[in-house]
Amino acid sequence: MVEETKIEEMSWKSLEEALEDEIDTVIVMLGSFEQHGPHLPLDTDTCISNELGERIVKRLDYALMGPTIPFGVSEHHMDFPGTISLSNDVFMDLLKEHCRAYDTHGFDFIALVPFHGGNFAPTKVIAPEIAKAMENAYVLPVADLEKNTEIMLKSLKEAGIEYKEKLIHSGATETSVMLAIEEEAVDKERLEKGYEGEIPLTSLFTDGLKYFTDNGVLGDPRESSEKAGEMILKNLSEDLAERIDKKREEVLKRP
Numbered sequence: 001m002v003e004e005t006k007i008e009e010m011s012w013k014s015l016e017e018a019l020e021d022e023i024d025t026v027i028v029m030l031g032s033f034e035q036h037g038p039h040l041p042l043d044t045d046t047c048i049s050n051e052l053g054e055r056i057v058k059r060l061d062y063a064l065m066g067p068t069i070p071f072g073v074s075e076h077h078m079d080f081p082g083t084i085s086l087s088n089d090v091f092m093d094l095l096k097e098h099c100r101a102y103d104t105h106g107f108d109f110i111a112l113v114p115f116h117g118g119n120f121a122p123t124k125v126i127a128p129e130i131a132k133a134m135e136n137a138y139v140l141p142v143a144d145l146e147k148n149t150e151i152m153l154k155s156l157k158e159a160g161i162e163y164k165e166k167l168i169h170s171g172a173t174e175t176s177v178m179l180a181i182e183e184e185a186v187d188k189e190r191l192e193k194g195y196e197g198e199i200p201l202t203s204l205f206t207d208g209l210k211y212f213t214d215n216g217v218l219g220d221p222r223e224s225s226e227k228a229g230e231m232i233l234k235n236l237s238e239d240l241a242e243r244i245d246k247k248r249e250e251v252l253k254r255p
């Protein structure tokens with residue numbers, strides 16, 4: 001029985017043993033380093049990705065979590081200080097190299113799991129190409145942004161928050177999650193409402209956030225709660241784990 005959940009905390013020897021034992025799957029979480037309004041840290045998406053990844057691997061006894069990729073495609077946030085954005089090409093190359101390593105080391109199944117919005121499209125674009133280049137491993141992009149959004153908004157409601165966020169960025173949803181993970185990381189003196197109108201996704205990525213919101217927030221972080229954050233983490237991690245489990249069973253024919 002392998003007790004570790006994160007590859008970064010293991011030695012190569014214990015990883016080798018884990019792969020000889022019941023481990024065959026690696027979960028790669030894809031974060032970002034970008035502005036999250038005046039009240040949340042720049043590494044918000046990476047913190048959330050880490051937490052989701054840990055919860056996912058705890059549900060799947062055949063999986064370990066690889067190091068979370070802490071940078072993503074965030075061009076639409078570059079008008080705000082601190083944001084570091086990778087080009088689509090660099091981001092996709094990074095995914096390729098991570099997968100190549102896991103494939104070489106003997107994993108049979110690799111799940112690429114974006115949380116940050118800008119990472120979904122490039123992950124879906126490059127996954128088939130990576131899959132073809134693998135010696136052995138199957139590569140699954142767990143990248144359904146609409147489904148993630150639906151789960152998160154449903155969770156807000158379940159936690160008693162009657163606020164409908166149109167697009168998720170630094171508002172009630174992400175602020176709730178950060179309250180649940182690391183309350184001190186949320187600057188409660190700086191909770192301000194952001195832009196609440198409709199935004200077509202294409203316009204968000206081409207015009208950038210600053211075009212719509214001066215403070216970098218979409219929605220209203222004042223509507224957040226720790227309880228809602230816990231609900232979101234629970235529901236989203238369960239659903240992501242289920243999607244991975246279903247596909248792995250189908251592909252590897254292992255229960």
Ligand SMILES: [Zn+2]
Binds near residue numbers: 036044
């Ligand atoms: Zn975010």
